[in-house]
Amino acid sequence: xxxxxxxxxxxxxxxxxxxxxxxxxxxxxxxxxxxxxxxxxxxxxxxxxxxxxxxxxxxxxxxxxxxxxxxxxxxxxxxxxxxxxxxxxxxxxxxxxxxxxxxxxxxxxxxxxxxxxxxxxxxxxxxxxxxxxxxxxxxxxxxxxxxxxxxxxxxxxxxxxxxxxxxxxxxxxxxxxxxxxxxxxxxxxxxxxxxxxxxxxxxxxxxxxxxxxxxxxxxxxxxxxxxxxxxxxxxxxxxxxxxxxxxxxxxxxxxxxxxxxxxxxxxxxxxxxxxxxxxxxxxxxxxxxxxxxxxxxxxxxxxxxxxxxxxxxxxxxxxxxxxxxxxxxxxxxxxxxxxxxxxxxxxxxxxxxxxxxxxxxxxxxxxxxxxxxxxxxxxxxxxxxxxxxxxxxxxxxxxxxxxxxxxxxxxxxxxxxxxxxxxxxxxxxxxxxxxxxxxxxxxxxxxxxxxxxxxxxxxxxxxxxxxxxxxxxxxxxxxxxxxxxxxxxxxxxxxxxxxxxxxxxxxxxxxxxxxxxxxxx
Amino acid sequence: xxxxxxxxxxxxxxxxxxxxxxxxxxxxxxxxxxxxxxxxxxxxxxxxxxxxxxxxxxxxxxxxxxxxxxxxxxxxxxxxxxxxxxxxxxxxxxxxxxxxxxxxxxxxxxxxxxxxxxxxxxxxxxxxxxxxxxxxxxxxxxxxxxxxxxxxxxxxxxxxxxxxxxxxxxxxxxxxxxxxxxxxxxxxxxxxxxxxxxxxxxxxxxxxxxxxxxxxxxxxxxxxxxxxxxxxxxxxxxxxxxxxxxxxxxxxxxxxxxxxx
Numbered sequence: 001x002x003x004x005x006x007x008x009x010x011x012x013x014x015x016x017x018x019x020x021x022x023x024x025x026x027x028x029x030x031x032x033x034x035x036x037x038x039x040x041x042x043x044x045x046x047x048x049x050x051x052x053x054x055x056x057x058x059x060x061x062x063x064x065x066x067x068x069x070x071x072x073x074x075x076x077x078x079x080x081x082x083x084x085x086x087x088x089x090x091x092x093x094x095x096x097x098x099x100x101x102x103x104x105x106x107x108x109x110x111x112x113x114x115x116x117x118x119x120x121x122x123x124x125x126x127x128x129x130x131x132x133x134x135x136x137x138x139x140x141x142x143x144x145x146x147x148x149x150x151x152x153x154x155x156x157x158x159x160x161x162x163x164x165x166x167x168x169x170x171x172x173x174x175x176x177x178x179x180x181x182x183x184x185x186x187x188x189x190x191x192x193x194x195x196x197x198x199x200x201x202x203x204x205x206x207x208x209x210x211x212x213x214x215x216x217x218x219x220x221x222x223x224x225x226x227x228x229x230x231x232x233x234x235x236x237x238x239x240x241x242x243x244x245x246x247x248x249x250x251x252x253x254x255x256x257x258x259x260x261x262x263x264x265x266x267x268x269x270x271x272x273x274x275x276x277x278x279x280x281x282x283x284x285x286x287x288x289x290x291x292x293x294x295x296x297x298x299x300x301x302x303x304x305x306x307x308x309x310x311x312x313x314x315x316x317x318x319x320x321x322x323x324x325x326x327x328x329x330x331x332x333x334x335x336x337x338x339x340x341x342x343x344x345x346x347x348x349x350x351x352x353x354x355x356x357x358x359x360x361x362x363x364x365x366x367x368x369x370x371x372x373x374x375x376x377x378x379x380x381x382x383x384x385x386x387x388x389x390x391x392x393x394x395x396x397x398x399x400x401x402x403x404x405x406x407x408x409x410x411x412x413x414x415x416x417x418x419x420x421x422x423x424x425x426x427x428x429x430x431x432x433x434x435x436x437x438x439x440x441x442x443x444x445x446x447x448x449x450x451x452x453x454x455x456x457x458x459x460x461x462x463x464x465x466x467x468x469x470x471x472x473x474x475x476x477x478x479x480x481x482x483x484x485x486x487x488x489x490x491x492x493x494x495x496x497x498x499x500x501x502x503x504x505x506x507x508x509x510x511x512x513x514x515x516x517x518x519x520x521x
Numbered sequence: 522x523x524x525x526x527x528x529x530x531x532x533x534x535x536x537x538x539x540x541x542x543x544x545x546x547x548x549x550x551x552x553x554x555x556x557x558x559x560x561x562x563x564x565x566x567x568x569x570x571x572x573x574x575x576x577x578x579x580x581x582x583x584x585x586x587x588x589x590x591x592x593x594x595x596x597x598x599x600x601x602x603x604x605x606x607x608x609x610x611x612x613x614x615x616x617x618x619x620x621x622x623x624x625x626x627x628x629x630x631x632x633x634x635x636x637x638x639x640x641x642x643x644x645x646x647x648x649x650x651x652x653x654x655x656x657x658x659x660x661x662x663x664x665x666x667x668x669x670x671x672x673x674x675x676x677x678x679x680x681x682x683x684x685x686x687x688x689x690x691x692x693x694x695x696x697x698x699x700x701x702x703x704x705x706x707x708x709x710x711x712x713x714x715x716x717x718x719x720x721x722x723x724x725x726x727x728x729x730x731x732x733x734x735x736x737x738x739x740x741x742x743x744x745x746x747x748x749x750x751x752x753x754x755x756x757x758x759x760x761x762x763x764x765x766x767x768x769x770x771x772x773x774x775x776x777x778x779x780x781x782x
Contacts, residue, residue: 275631275637275640276631276634277631277632277633277634279631280627280628280629280630280631280632281628281632283628284617284620284624284628287619287620287624288617288619288620291619291660292618292619347615347617348615349613349614349615350614350615350616350617350618352581352609352611352614353616353617353629353676354632355580355581356579356580356581356604356607356609357604357629357632357633358600358601358602358604358605358633359601360632360633363632364632511580511581511582511583512583514581514582515582518614518615
């Protein structure tokens with residue numbers, strides 16, 4: 001069934017994106033494969049490097065979908081909730097389906113380094129390596145499935161959802177850490193200087209394979225057999241645990257955005273908004289941002305991601321984190337553009353009511369822009385006002401205060417442009433849905449989109465940056481501070497211009513957009 | 522086509538509407554007049570193209586060919602006037618889900634540019650009549666199927682349209698809610714409005730509607746007053762005859778009985 005679904009969805013751009021992602025993955029896989037063939041002076045080095053490499057693949061499997069908001073939802077367990085299939089059979093079936101896909105094939109290529117490594121010792125170890133390569137693939141797919149299912153289960157409750165956001169933030173931090181580590185660790189491993197790290201890596205289940213193969217190669221068949229048994233036991237435990245989790249996900253009641261809320265507590269907020277069409281949309285959007293878990297995840301992860309992206313790279317190299325932290329507001333706005341650029345996808349087929357209200361396209365786009373600017377621009381402006389002072393970089397003030405309004409204004413236009421021009425459907429939240437699953441947006445198309453909108457943001461910042469640079473060169477504080485009104489003006493102008501483009505597109509292609517976002521896969 | 526003998530312009534006029542998805546022709550050159558003040562039933566088997574036809578008629582799905590007029594305004598060329606005259610209840614689509622019923626109606630009223638006092642008053646009245654006041658604090662996403670149909674109907678009625686287009690308004694609705702909806706629709710027609718509803722429940726259409734059109738495989742196979750279309754039989758029998766089907770189910774399946782003994 002998964003193969004059929006895949007075949008049906010592999011068309012045109014999507015095919016290209018999957019292929020692109022596959023090629024990229026294949027490059028990494030070939031790199032790992034090479035690791036299996038290279039001989040080092042120190043025989044343990046191969047084992048340790050392979051173990052580290054496999055651990056990195058495991059982390060990649062788990063983190064990639066969370067980081068890109070992706071995740072493999074081709075087959076959702078809920079699809080099977082009504083079929084009389086036992087939980088073990090369902091788990092096995094979905095597991096098998098998990099292997100059918102480009103990532104699994106690519107990963108298997110990477111793990112092919114293990115039999116290659118074994119081949120150096122002879123046919124026996126090579127065979128054992130092959131077995132372990134397949135087992136490793138099973139391990140990786142299973143761990144990924146368990147984590148995603150557990151997250152989905154956790155996110156079923158409101159409090160759990162907040163926790164999940166935190167978890168993703170921490171995982172994100174760890175991911176960047178690992179990324180940095182890999183650059184420095186491999187040389188150290190080759191020279192045999194990272195004893196403890198290597199010990200941990202080889203002790204992890206991902207490291208058992210290389211150890212076992214080497215043991216077989218050196219004639220310690222007992223150790224090899226023990227590790228094989230342990231691996232099988234590990235896989236069995238994971239299958240069982242995952243089956244139990246699945247049962248919970250399949251039988252739990254429908255996923256609720258945020259369950260019943262009291263109506264009285266927002267009465268005050270309502271009167272603040274004018275009773276105009278735009279005011280009505282702003283009010284609806286603010287409520288939806290707050291109450292819809294999927295939107296909240298998209299919004300709340302941006303400050304965390306901002307921290308990770310802006311600050312973590314400077315930690316290792318003896319860089320100055322505080323100087324970057326002063327600019328956090330700018331990073332948050334830019335990331336929010338990426339995270340929230342599918343507003344109509346979030347709302348799904350609800351777009352019909354906008355299309356049926358005569359002339360509602362303009363207030364709808366403008367209201368969404370305003371709500372976004374309030375929710376993203378507000379905190380970012382706060383960061384811009386507070387952080388440079390707190391971190392001891394007051395010289396950053398004119399820059400941050402010029403850049404944040406410029407990119408926030410432009411961002412409110414970009415988000416709407418993305419929402420109408422690059423919309424894609426998300427799973428209908430009325431049924432089960434993991435707020436982290438992003439629907440059918442493959443990673444490569446996302447990366448292209450991110451590049452495009454980064455370009456737009458840079459364009460938006462250019463006038464303010466020009467004033468800042470000129471002010472710096474001429475030593476003129478007046479010119480430097482002039483960047484602030486310039487940034488404000490560019491931001492407003494771009495918000496108006498790009499929002500207008502979105503209005504026109506929505507008015508002309510509304511039914512087509514509805515067909516796109518309304519298609520619940 | 523449906524004739525009324527009155528000179529009033531039709532509430533809805535569809536001319537040769539056509540839509541194909543890939544090689545599948547969902548609606549094949551359907552022309553249809555819905556007389557003003559009529560209670561019009563659109564019936565047909567599942568997959569006959571009812572939803573596709575109604576979506577094209579109100580401006581939610583762009584037709585490949587043909588035109589749709591609502592009170593003589595072209596839906597696709599003069600949408601502002603056409604859309605201000607029609608109220609629509611689509612089938613199976615989302616609403617702004619994270620609002621309560623009252624918030625949803627207030628939002629929609631203001632989006633339509635209605636006066637705030639009118640919006641408040643109408644929202645309260647609609648929620649009361651549709652018995653949704655009990656669920657005052659429930660978000661629409663937590664509504665039951667029947668409640669969703671009712672809040673959708675409230676959304677369609679809020680701006681006092683002259684034509685209602687309802688896609689499967691009684692599907693998955695409990696009997697009590699169905700009775701409420703029926704009463705409201707009858708009152709709407711009595712006060713001069715026109716209703717178009719789709720259904721595959723013949724008895725319901727026979728009981729409620731004065732006009733009926735039968736859609737099968739994307740083609741219009743019969744249309745007119747209910748009495749004309751059904752002839753001397755029930756609408757159900759006439760329908761099976763018109764669609765050219767043969768009520769199956771009489772042969773085979775012998776194993777169904779064997780297990781009950």
